[in-house]
Amino acid sequence: MTMKISILATLVFLCSAFYHAQVIVIGKVVDKNNESVVIPDVNVFISANKKNEVKTDINGKFKLELTNAAEDTIFFEHVGFESTYKIISASDKKKAKNQSILLQIPMYYHELSTFTFTAQKVDTVYGSPEHSVEDFLITEDGKLLLLAYERTLKKGAKIVLAGSDQKDISEATVPGDAKHLFKDYAGIPYVICENSVFAIEIVNDKIRFESVKEQDFYDFYHRVIDTLGSNFYYSTFNELYPAVSFIVTDRNDTTHHELMEIKDDFMMELYRAQYKYVSGRDKLWAYRQELATGIDKEIWIGATSFTQDILYKPVYAPLFIIRDTVHLFDQYKKQLYKFDSNHNLVDSLHLDFVQESQKEKWEQPLILDKQKELVYGLYNKGGYYYIKSVDCQDGKIDRELKLSNRFVERIKIFNGKVYYIYRPYESLQKIFIYSEDLE
Numbered sequence: 001m002t003m004k005i006s007i008l009a010t011l012v013f014l015c016s017a018f019y020h021a022q023v024i025v026i027g028k029v030v031d032k033n034n035e036s037v038v039i040p041d042v043n044v045f046i047s048a049n050k051k052n053e054v055k056t057d058i059n060g061k062f063k064l065e066l067t068n069a070a071e072d073t074i075f076f077e078h079v080g081f082e083s084t085y086k087i088i089s090a091s092d093k094k095k096a097k098n099q100s101i102l103l104q105i106p107m108y109y110h111e112l113s114t115f116t117f118t119a120q121k122v123d124t125v126y127g128s129p130e131h132s133v134e135d136f137l138i139t140e141d142g143k144l145l146l147l148a149y150e151r152t153l154k155k156g157a158k159i160v161l162a163g164s165d166q167k168d169i170s171e172a173t174v175p176g177d178a179k180h181l182f183k184d185y186a187g188i189p190y191v192i193c194e195n196s197v198f199a200i201e202i203v204n205d206k207i208r209f210e211s212v213k214e215q216d217f218y219d220f221y222h223r224v225i226d227t228l229g230s231n232f233y234y235s236t237f238n239e240l241y242p243a244v245s246f247i248v249t250d251r252n253d254t255t256h257h258e259l260m261e262i263k264d265d266f267m268m269e270l271y272r273a274q275y276k277y278v279s280g281r282d283k284l285w286a287y288r289q290e291l292a293t294g295i296d297k298e299i300w301i302g303a304t305s306f307t308q309d310i311l312y313k314p315v316y317a318p319l320f321i322i323r324d325t326v327h328l329f330d331q332y333k334k335q336l337y338k339f340d341s342n343h344n345l346v347d348s349l350h351l352d353f354v355q356e357s358q359k360e361k362w363e364q365p366l367i368l369d370k371q372k373e374l375v376y377g378l379y380n381k382g383g384y385y386y387i388k389s390v391d392c393q394d395g396k397i398d399r400e401l402k403l404s405n406r407f408v409e410r411i412k413i414f415n416g417k418v419y420y421i422y423r424p425y426e427s428l429q430k431i432f433i434y435s436e437d438l439e
Contacts, residue, residue, distance in 0.1 A: 023066045023093045027103035029056050029076060031382065039107060039383065040407055043077040047310050058425060066093065066101075075310050080380030081107040083310075109382035122404045125419060126166050127432035131158075133421050135181045136433055137189050138414045143169070144433065145189055145200065147181050154178075159191060159200060159207050172207040174198070184221045185232075226321045228341050233259070233326065239314040240303040242267040246319060246328060248343055257343050262317040262330045270311060271302035278305060320368045320375060327375070327392060329366060336395050349395035366390070369438075371415040376438075383407045387418055387438065401438055413438065 029044075031037040038060025045053030046067060056062045066072045070090040077083045084107055092101060126133065131148040134157070139145060146160040147153075148171075157178035160171040176193030183189050189200040190212070197217045198209040212221070223234045230252050236245045243263035249256050275283065275298040282305075286297035306312055320327045326339040331351070338347040367376045377388040377397075383406040388397045401418070408420040416439045423431045 032106035132431035272298040
């Protein structure tokens with residue numbers, strides 16, 4: 001708790017220094033290879049004030065307030081494109097007409113060289129003229145559980161239960177400012193709100209909400225990845241630290257076993273190096289924190305300083321249980337580790353599909369199709385998602401599907417099909433759910 005309070009206080013201090021904006025940047029982000037093509041959902045932010053980041057809209061446009069600093073660097077990030085930046089100097093700010101600067105930013109997309117095919121059929125799984133879909137889950141019996149809204153998510157968000165025939169079965173208004181849905185290891189759905197969490201219960205096709213304490217949710221339900229026999233598998237993941245340990249707990253006798261630690265060595269080196277460049281006052285603060293908590297002073301500086309840098313990326317290492325075997329993916333060492341139910345390492349494979357030269361280190365997560373027991377990787381090229389089937393027997397890609405629609409969201413895979421939400425550009429249509437066949 002002390003560490004969380006200290007980190008929060010530091011972030012508040014950093015944000016307060018940039019509170020008063022002087023100039024507004026109005027811009028548009030386009031495809032470098034075809035500037036008539038705009039790029040929505042680009043993250044736009046100032047490095048020193050990333051909490052105020054904005055996204056480009058459906059027309060690739062954005063507005064961003066600059067700080068009162070002499071110079072600002074605006075960064076542009078999108079999973080399918082090369083990151084770029086634009087420096088706004090003090091003279092640029094002085095020359096701004098009506099306190100605004102107009103920009104057009106081109107971005108290059110990632111190149112992929114593997115053979116792909118495109119689905120021949122795209123099905124509309126769910127669409128309603130009354131509301132758009134923000135997020136969705138698929139129940140074990142094939143029904144859809146939707147987080148939907150009529151105008152905006154913060155006004156009147158609701159949970160809708162729909163059948164395979166696209167007809168609404170029941171709905172209920174969310175008792176909070178909804179953000180997204182979550183399904184835990186036991187298959188229980190939750191709606192995550194701004195300051196609360198609710199478990200979703202469906203009894204006789206009726207929707208009910210049960211309040212869950214946030215601490216209980218994030219300390220257990222959200223942290224447990226899966227179970228095997230009497231064992232719970234969970235991780236120590238913290239987005240402020242570039243390493244994660246995977247722990248196994250036996251529910252019968254509460255014994256603990258550390259399965260493996262996965263660390264981004266390059267990121268950790270940069271993380272710890274920040275200690276050299278901070279002021280003596282900050283070093284003294286970190287030293288006192290080390291004495292009080294036992295946590296290394298370099299970690300304190302890294303957590304409060306480097307995690308706000310454009311270079312920082314949280315560690316990512318997915319764990320899946322397939323046919324009583326634990327599969328742990330280490331993208332940094334390009335290895336797939338397999339463990340049995342007794343925590344013994346039984347196999348390790350080299351991952352050929354981690355394309356470091358292409359800067360493609362799983363920027364989107366791996367997805368497990370539990371019904372088919374297959375693992376898929378997501379990559380992005382020019383706004384199109386490519387779904388790669390990962391062979392867990394040799395670590396290679398055996399086939400790849402290019403989705404038909406561009407800039408889709410909330411991708412999920414269930415029983416051999418990929419599902420996502422999408423609204424055609426320049427259309428008044430609500431956001432629908434579509435599917436494409438992976439086989």
